[in-house]
Structures are given as C-alpha cells and as structure tokens.
Amino acid sequence: AQTVTQSQPEMSVQEAETVTLSCTYDTSESNYYLFWYKQPPSRQMILVIRQEAYKQQNATENRFSVNFQKAAKSFSLKISDSQLGDTAMYFCAFMKSIGSNYKLTFGKGTLLTVNP
Amino acid sequence: GAGVSQSPRYKVTKRGQDVALRCDPISGHVSLYWYRQALGQGPEFLTYFNYEAQQDKSGLPNDRFSAERPEGSISTLTIQRTEQRDSAMYRCASSLYWDRDLTGELFFGEGSRLTVL
Numbered sequence: 699a700q701t702v703t704q705s706q707p708e709m710s711v712q713e714a715e716t717v718t719l720s721c722t723y724d725t726s727e728s729n730y731y732l733f734w735y736k737q738p739p740s741r742q743m744i745l746v747i748r749q750e751a752y753k754q755q756n757a758t759e760n761r762f763s764v765n766f767q768k769a770a771k772s773f774s775l776k777i778s779d780s781q782l783g784d785t786a787m788y789f790c791a792f793m794k795s796i797g798s799n800y801k802l803t804f805g806k807g808t809l810l811t812v813n814p
Numbered sequence: 815g816a817g818v819s820q821s822p823r824y825k826v827t828k829r830g831q832d833v834a835l836r837c838d839p840i841s842g843h844v845s846l847y848w849y850r851q852a853l854g855q856g857p858e859f860l861t862y863f864n865y866e867a868q869q870d871k872s873g874l875p876n877d878r879f880s881a882e883r884p885e886g887s888i889s890t891l892t893i894q895r896t897e898q899r900d901s902a903m904y905r906c907a908s909s910l911y912w913d914r915d916l917t918g919e920l921f922f923g924e925g926s927r928l929t930v931l
Contacts, residue, residue, distance in 0.1 A: 702856075743857070743905070743922035789856050800845070801870055802907075802920060804856035 700792050702805035710811040711780045718765075719775045719808045721790030727731045727751075731793045732766065732773045733802070736787040746788070749773065782811045816840075818923035820906050826929045827896055835891045835926045839908030846889050847907040847920065848881055857905055863889060896930045903927050 701724045711717035723732070734746040749757045749766050756764050761781075765774045777784055790805040819838040820912040825891040827833050839846050845864050848893055849857035865886040874880070878896075904927075907920040 704856075741903070742906070742924065743920075745919050748919075801862060801873075802847070802861050803859065804849075806856045807854075 700727070700730075700794065702790050702792050702803055702804050704788075706808045707806070708809045708811070710813055711777075713780055713782060713812055713814050715780055716776060716778045717780055717791075717810065719777075719788050721773045721775070721805060723771050723773065723792050725771070725792065725794070727794045732764075733791040733793070734762070734764070734773075734775045734776035735780065735789045735791060735804075736784075736786045737789065737807070738780050738783075743789075747775070763791055769813070777810075782812050782814060784810060785812045786810060792803070816838075818906055818908050818921050820923040820926050823924065824927050824929075826931065828931050829894055829897060832892065832894045833896055833928060834906050835893075835906075835928070837891070837906030837908075837923060839887065839889070839906070842917055843908035843910055843921070844886075845848075845881055845909045846920045848889070848891050849905045849907065851903045851905055851925070853903075860891070860904075879911055893928075896928075898930050901928055901930045 703722045731753045732749045736744045736746045747757050747759045747762050749764055756766050762809045763776045763777045787807045787809050789807045791802050821836045847862040848860040851857045861871040862869050863879045863883045866883050878894045881891045903925040905925045907922045909920045
C-alpha cells in the first residue's frame, strides 16, 4: 500500500518570503501522479499543482513549484512571494497510474500560516 | 451542475440512527470518490465508483458503511447504526475518467459534517 508522509504539522512564513513544504511517499509503483492540495479555512479542497512521475521536469504553477526527487521519493512544494491568502492546510497526495483503480492517498497535512 | 454538490451540509444524529449522505457530481464526470476527514487530518479514502460500478471499497471501515451509485450519477453513502466515532466531515469528489492523457483532477464538494451524539 502507498503511504504519504508530511513531517511538518505546522509552518509559518512572513508575507513575501519563500517557504518549502516537505512530502515523502512510499510506493513500489514506477508510474504515478503526485499532487498538492490546499484547504483554506473555508475547508474547500483546491488543487495547487500536480506532477507525473514519468516527467523529469518539475511542475510549476505561477508562485508554486515542486522539487520532485523520484529516487528519494520526495515531493516538496515551494511557495514563492507568500501571500496572506496562502494561509491554509496543504495536503500532499499520491495516485498510481496503472490499472483501473485510481485511488488518491493523502498525507496528514501541513498547516501553513502566512504572517503580515 | 457547476460543482460537486453534497447534502446535507450538516447532520446531527443520535447514536444508533442510520444516516444517508448524498453526492451529486459534476455533470459528465465518470469517477466518484468518497472520503472521510477528521479535524486536523488528511482525507481518508472510503470508496470509489466508475460509472455505477464500485471499483474499490477497501476504505470502508466496517459493514455499517455502504455506498451506491445506481445510475452512474448521484451517489449515496449510508452509515447504519451510527457511533460517535463516525463523527467527521464526509467529502465527495468527482473526476473525468482517469486516463494518462486526461487531466483527471478531482473536484471536491464542500462536504457533509456528521455529528453523532
């Protein structure tokens, strides 16, 4: 079974600075997808960024980028120029890409607070 | 609809009662997922469907939990003989059928918060 570990329960950053959230995962699959989801105080679940394991290039979405290290099974999220609206729980998630079962497995989350 | 719709948004029930939680996915979305999320925790997978077929129910905690999606659209998660430990946010998500060449993004509903007294 796949597991996703987020070792930082809470983090804080000053507005306009950069912060990196860590995520490691354990799988025997060679092809899979990785995601970061954001859950603001409204408790919506919002997709931030995704990465296909077969792609070597790190995904980037505006101020959000990932550092994907496949051999190390590490998938960290970097938020540049942090904004107050980035305050949220951030969940790392894994989905395998083989067969017909595409279950998404989440980590326990990191609570990020952006301070003014 | 425009988004994933869940009802009821809030449900308070007494221990031992049955509850049914409804999910109306985005129109045309083939895959539908149920997750449970305790406060301060990540979503925990319960079960998922492609069309009306239940693909995986390995996350259902016990036989008091069941789900159906009879016509491949609306789904109902039923919890029989509720217990206090069932209290949580129950989230539904839908996506286009996952394929390597498709986005496959999961769109989540706002959830149904269940409180068992």
